[in-house]
Amino acid sequence: xxxxxxxxxxxxxxxxxxxxxxxxxxxxxxxxxxxxxxxxxxxxxxxxxxxxxxxxxxxxxxxxxxxxxxxxxxxxxxxxxxxxxxxxxxxxxxxxxxxxxxxxxxxxxxxxxxxxxxxxxxxxxxxxxxxxxxxxxxxxxxxxxxxxxxxxxxxxxxxxxxxxxxxxxxxxxxxxxxxxxxxxxxxxxxxxxxxxxxxxxxxxxxxxxxxxxxxxxxxxxxxxxxxxxxxxxxxxxxxxxxxxxxxxxxxxxxxxxxxxxxxxxxxxxxxxxxxxxxxxxxxxxxxxxxxxxxxxxxxxxxxxxxxxxxxxxxxxxxxxxxxxx
Amino acid sequence: xxxxxxxxxxxxxxxxxxxxxxxxxxxxxxxxxxxxxxxxxxxxxxxxxxxxxxxxxxxxxxxxxxxxxxxxxxxxxxxxxxxxxxxxxxxxxxxxxxxxxxxxxxxxxxxxxxxxxxxxxxxxxxxxxxxxxxxxxxxxxxxxxxxxxxxxxxxxxxxxxxxxxxxxxxxxxxxxxxxxxxxxxxxxxxxxxxxxxxxxxxxxxxxxxxxxxxxxxxxxxxxxxxxxxxxxxxxxxxxxxxxxxxxxxxxxxxxxxxxxxxxxxxxxxxxxxxxxxxxxxxxxxxxxxxxxxxxxxxxxxxxxxxxxxxxxxxxxxxxxxxxxxxxxxxxx
Ligand SMILES: Nc1ncnc2c1ncn2[C@@H]1O[C@H](COP(=O)(O)OP(=O)(O)OP(=O)(O)O)[C@@H](O)[C@H]1O
Ligand SMILES: Nc1ncnc2c1ncn2[C@@H]1O[C@H](COP(=O)(O)OP(=O)(O)OP(=O)(O)O)[C@@H](O)[C@H]1O
Ligand code: SF4
Ligand SMILES: [Mg+2]
Ligand SMILES: [Mg+2]
Numbered sequence: 001x002x003x004x005x006x007x008x009x010x011x012x013x014x015x016x017x018x019x020x021x022x023x024x025x026x027x028x029x030x031x032x033x034x035x036x037x038x039x040x041x042x043x044x045x046x047x048x049x050x051x052x053x054x055x056x057x058x059x060x061x062x063x064x065x066x067x068x069x070x071x072x073x074x075x076x077x078x079x080x081x082x083x084x085x086x087x088x089x090x091x092x093x094x095x096x097x098x099x100x101x102x103x104x105x106x107x108x109x110x111x112x113x114x115x116x117x118x119x120x121x122x123x124x125x126x127x128x129x130x131x132x133x134x135x136x137x138x139x140x141x142x143x144x145x146x147x148x149x150x151x152x153x154x155x156x157x158x159x160x161x162x163x164x165x166x167x168x169x170x171x172x173x174x175x176x177x178x179x180x181x182x183x184x185x186x187x188x189x190x191x192x193x194x195x196x197x198x199x200x201x202x203x204x205x206x207x208x209x210x211x212x213x214x215x216x217x218x219x220x221x222x223x224x225x226x227x228x229x230x231x232x233x234x235x236x237x238x239x240x241x242x243x244x245x246x247x248x249x250x251x252x253x254x255x256x257x258x259x260x261x262x263x264x265x266x267x268x269x270x271x272x273x274x275x276x277x278x279x280x281x282x283x284x285x286x287x288x289x290x291x292x293x294x295x296x297x298x299x300x301x302x303x304x305x306x307x308x309x310x311x312x313x314x315x316x317x318x319x320x321x322x323x324x325x
Numbered sequence: 326x327x328x329x330x331x332x333x334x335x336x337x338x339x340x341x342x343x344x345x346x347x348x349x350x351x352x353x354x355x356x357x358x359x360x361x362x363x364x365x366x367x368x369x370x371x372x373x374x375x376x377x378x379x380x381x382x383x384x385x386x387x388x389x390x391x392x393x394x395x396x397x398x399x400x401x402x403x404x405x406x407x408x409x410x411x412x413x414x415x416x417x418x419x420x421x422x423x424x425x426x427x428x429x430x431x432x433x434x435x436x437x438x439x440x441x442x443x444x445x446x447x448x449x450x451x452x453x454x455x456x457x458x459x460x461x462x463x464x465x466x467x468x469x470x471x472x473x474x475x476x477x478x479x480x481x482x483x484x485x486x487x488x489x490x491x492x493x494x495x496x497x498x499x500x501x502x503x504x505x506x507x508x509x510x511x512x513x514x515x516x517x518x519x520x521x522x523x524x525x526x527x528x529x530x531x532x533x534x535x536x537x538x539x540x541x542x543x544x545x546x547x548x549x550x551x552x553x554x555x556x557x558x559x560x561x562x563x564x565x566x567x568x569x570x571x572x573x574x575x576x577x578x579x580x581x582x583x584x585x586x587x588x589x590x591x592x593x594x595x596x597x598x599x600x601x602x603x604x605x606x607x608x609x610x611x612x613x614x615x616x617x618x619x620x621x622x623x624x625x626x627x628x629x630x631x632x633x634x635x636x637x638x639x640x641x642x643x644x645x646x647x648x649x650x651x652x653x654x655x656x657x
Binding site: 025043044143157158159160185187188189190191192193195196214215217218219221240241243244245254255256258259260262263266268269270271272273275276 | 339375380438487488490491517518519520521522523525526528544546547548550551552571574585587588589590592593594595596597603604605606607608
């Protein structure tokens with residue numbers, strides 16, 4: 001089990017709002033093996049970012065982790081003091097945030113910003129730090145790295161800014177990189193370049209990567225394992241090929257069928273009926289029961305657990321209670 | 326009937342000839358311009374969906390808005406239903422304006438937050454028609470039925486709706502004046518997949534019911550494959566290629582089209598290719614676009630002539646391609 005860089009066990013993160021307690025992350029368990037890319041996929045508001053923020057210790061009021069454990073390389077970091085967590089961030093684990101423009105300082109050159117990250121965590125001279133910045137810029141495919149060192153964020157294209165973010169996250173060689181929608185704002189040709197870069201980083205540096213996305217195509221393209229989330233819960237998890245070849249959960253099936261395919265011509269698209277329920281007013285039974293085509297009486301009353309249909313393939317649906325669906 | 330035959334029978338609803346649109350920018354002391362749309366020629370056939378695809382900043386929205394005269398063009402001609410509307414005065418243009426509507430990407434920003442659903446949908450009706458109170462509400466409710474917003478929500482405000490519902494409200498507003506052409510500017514890009522498919526189906530149903538013509542702007546080539554009859558690929562303000570959807574996807578003639586298609590992440594790991602041929606480099610600046618073929622700085626097939634001369638328009642059946650070395654020829 002020590003192979004896992006990160007283990008999230010039964011994590012519950014809630015927001016204590018004036019209107020009630022909002023279960024943003026509800027009993028989520030995720031394992032990140034060394035040197036693998038793990039995808040967390042799901043629609044807006046399903047808890048992808050808050051799972052990541054819980055791991056990084058960056059939840060803001062009124063949100064907090066109410067139970068569960070987070071183990072980084074076997075060490076329990078769930079209850080670390082903010083100061084101790086800050087030491088881990090950027091060094092042991094780092095994150096690329098969903099809004100790239102807000103996470104770079106507009107008035108400092110990108111080179112200096114990456115340099116600061118090094119100086120914060122390691123004792124080395126400025127010259128040496130600069131050398132390493134230029135090296136990492138080269139590694140993440142920033143052309144004319146030396147010239148780019150002195151560029152300000154607004155002088156770079158979206159794709160280059162994202163590479164700077166990746167450089168900053170990777171420069172201290174963390175064991176875990178969390179990338180929250182790293183390509184959503186980018187064009188397909190640039191997205192493809194960045195995805196290639198993630199694969200290369202995984203293969204060449206052995207970094208484990210959590211890739212948060214709402215795009216099933218991105219998952220299929222680069223992830224080794226996938227977790228499908230809905231309303232704060234993991235609905236289905238499996239190795240990527242298994243998930244696509246043997247999709248079990250009605251929600252995952254619905255998602256995959258809703259996407260227009262390049263390979264077939266259809267007149268109408270499949271739709272999952274209805275909308276995602278308000279997290280403050282979740283149905284009594286299965287969270288997906290209000291939209292599910294296979295919903296039965298029991299689903300309206302009881303909550304399904306994650307049932308194992310095959311080794312490593314788990315599904316939160318009563319249809320899978322006795323193994324495969 | 327093949328699509329080519331269908332197109333021959335259909336007439337062009339909107340045609341652009343040598344259309345230009347520039348935005349002045351101040352770079353230090355020099356006065357320069359963003360060449361957002363350069364020498365664009367295209368026709369929208371009555372009842373078809375023409376998709377406009379290409380990367381961010383290539384001029385899709387600008388072209389869409391220039392075509393329906395939300396922007397004034399800086400050169401060229403626009404014909405609507407055979408009439409030259411390029412320089413029409415506002416009063417003369419008014420009856421045309423109601424026939425061309427637009428739906429925007431961001432259902433959050435494009436609806437007035439201080440108006441309720443009824444007011445939003447009835448606004449265009451009030452400015453263009455003299456309906457009685459009863460007629461007005463009848464028409465608004467009918468539009469709400471049409472797009473699938475329950476009548477009891479008429480008094481709600483935009484923030485009380487989900488993204489998909491807001492997009493439906495935007496569509497109802499666009500439909501109010503019985504337009505013939507709707508420019509759909511990334512109408513589903515901000516929506517979750519499960520909601521995206523609902524809205525795409527709705528757009529298709531409405532097109533069938535009212536013989537609407539769509540200019541469908543998108544950077545999602547899977548969505549385009551589903552909705553479009555023909556596709557127009559743009560790069561940095563200029564057209565690369567126009568063709569029937571199936572054929573263009575099957576057999577792209579412009580190198581850029583092929584790279585775009587190659588880059589799409591497919592939702593099937595079995596199709597994962599170990600070595601993808603990816604386009605290198607970034608998109609050049611539209612302020613000083615590359616000479617000749619604007620794609621030549623990124624194109625692996627570029628030869629001398631590509632940086633010297635703008636590629637001529639070549640046609641092959643109903644395919645149009647602007648490239649000195651189209652891919653088809655290389656193969657034959
Ligand atoms: N500060 C907050 N106060 C109250 N609720 C919050 C707060 N921040 C997040 N939430 C809620 O937590 C839930 C999970 O949000 P999260 O940001 O993790 O979603 P996500 O899956 O990352 O979605 P997206 O794809 O839109 O980024 C959402 O329902 C959201 O409304
Ligand atoms: N009002 C404006 N003033 C100045 N420049 C503009 C204006 N609108 C667009 N541009 C520029 O014109 C070019 C084309 O922009 P446009 O918005 O048409 O691209 P697009 O293809 O719609 O991109 P996206 O996919 O990001 O929406 C860009 O370089 C853009 O910066
Ligand atoms: S448990 Fe029932 S409602 Fe939930 S996904 Fe399975 S069949 Fe559908
Ligand atoms: Mg998020
Ligand atoms: Mg646009």
